[in-house]
Amino acid sequence: MISPAGRPARRIAARLTGAMALLLAATGCVDGSGSGAVTGKVTSLTVLDYYTQRSEHAQWDKVLDACGKTAGVRIEHTSVPPASLIPRVLRQASARTLPDLLMLDNADLQRIAQTGALTPLSRYGIDTGGFAEGILSAGTYEGEVYGLAPYVSTVALFYNKDMLAEAGVAVPRTWDELKEAAAGLTRHGRYGMAVDANATFESSWQFLPFLWSNGGNEKRLDTPQAAQALQLWVDLVRNGSMSKSVLNWTQADVHDQFAAGRTAMMINGPWRIAALDKDKDLHWGVAPIPVPRLGQSPVTPLGGEVWTLPRSRSEDRQRKAADVLACLNTPSNTLTLAKQHFTVPSRTAVAARYAEQDPSMAVFVKSVRGARVRTGELGVRWPKAATGIYTAIQSALTGERTPEEALEHAQQIAAAD
Structure with missing residues (x-):
């Protein structure tokens, strides 16, 4: 996401400490006024997100304002840089100044819900029907839905049609075909393949389809399945099919390399389509991420942001905020937002119609149906595993450690208290 949505680069947030968790649990209910219970008619609501890009912020302004009018309130919309969101949320929670409506990356939902700072959506009867299981689980903590995502995203393989045709290379479907295709597409001044392998959660996000599709699991990183997936990336760099610079590239950098013709294929998300x-x-074309063996379906990570209701001492404010949240997730609004941001509407039926209207999104729509949420197995411990994964990628691709050694170290990071 990183990207308009589902952007792991935007998902790098400060880790919630035990002390802060206790503090938030102790403060319990908070409101957007900063002064305890709110009395009188609710005429405005505060909203916080990380959509700082001018066009993106303006698009959300429009939808939020429309939903605010439906609920009979004025919206005060604030956006902060992605890396600043969680630290700000923690400060506001302790000061009892959380906004009325809060957007969170889905990977952060569980650790914020764990503190008691959010309200279950069932309390206000918000419709959660029609969502794929993985999408709904992204906003769920201990059996309760705390957040809904109007749209979601994942990653796929983008390829340059002209380059593949010139080299007589077919779109790869398996890992072996990927290595062969990448080698065949590599020329002076051009690599066959590019991924984001930098030292952030973005590279962990990009690696997950290879880990998961090979039967690996973030609960145990030091397995043969995980080592085989990492070895694939090592082989691509070692044989010259992928630049060593991927160790420093963000997903935006990978896109720039592809757009400039310096790589023939890349892993990226649908939010790049507008620029392409x-x-x-x-x-260009887009295809599913290659899998270990023919006939398999790739298992990709689910990106996207969920909208939540911070706890408030004002029932009236919460009810109004719930009305706005429900409005954001109506079928028509999810389709509008998905079209604007080149993402996938969260409701399955809406997404299916969207894929028919825009064939370039069909691969992403299909992948989203079986996509996994990053916190699905580890919950609040996911950031440790993600740190272990990108650390392993760095050490293996530089040759500092073998994939097996790198993942043994990754497991130690993930298991550390």
Whole structure:
């Protein structure tokens, strides 16, 4: 996401300490006024997110304002840089100044819900029907839904049609085909393949489809399945099919390399489509991420942000905020937002119609149906595993450790208290 949505780079947040968890649990209910119970008619609501990009913020302004009018309130919309969101949420929780409506990356939902700072959506009868299981689980903590995502995203394989045709290379479907294709597409000044392998959660996000599709699991990183997935990336760098610079590239950098013709294939998300479409001379296609063996379906991570209701001492404010949250997640609004951000509407039926209207999104729509939420297995411990994964990627691709050694170290990081 990183990207308009589902952006792991935007998902790098400060870790919630035990002391802070106790503090938030102790403060319990908070409201957006900062002065205890709110009395009188509710005329405005505060909203906080990390959509700081001008066009993106304006798009959300429009939808939020429309939903505010439906609920009979004025919206005060604030956006902060992605890395600042969670620290700000923790400060506001302790000061009892949380906004009325709060957006969170889905990977952060569980650790914030764990503190008691959020309200279950069932309290206000918000419709949670029609969502794929993985999408709904992204906003769930201990059996209660605390957040809903109007749209979601995942990753796929983008390829340059002209380059593949010129080299006589077919779109790869398996890992063996990927290595062969990447080697066949590599030329002077051009690599066959590119991924984000930098030392952030973005690279962990990009690695998950390879880990999961090979039967690996974030609960135990030091397994043969995980080592095989990491070995694939090592082999691509070692044989020259992938630049060593991937160790420093963000997903935006990977996109730039692809758009400039310096790589023939890349792993990236649908939020890149808007920029790719601006270059009329760039003929690109998108396909599922290659899998270990023919006939398998890739298992990809679920990206996207969920909207939540921070606890408030004002029942009236919470009810109004719930009305706005429900409005954001109506079928029509999820479709509008998905089109604006080149993402996938969260409701399954809406997503299916969208795929018919825009074939370039069909691969992402299909992948989202079976996508996994990053916190699904480890919950609040996911950030430790993610740190272990990108640390292993760095040490293996530099040759500091073998994939097996790197993942043994990763498991130690993930298991540390």
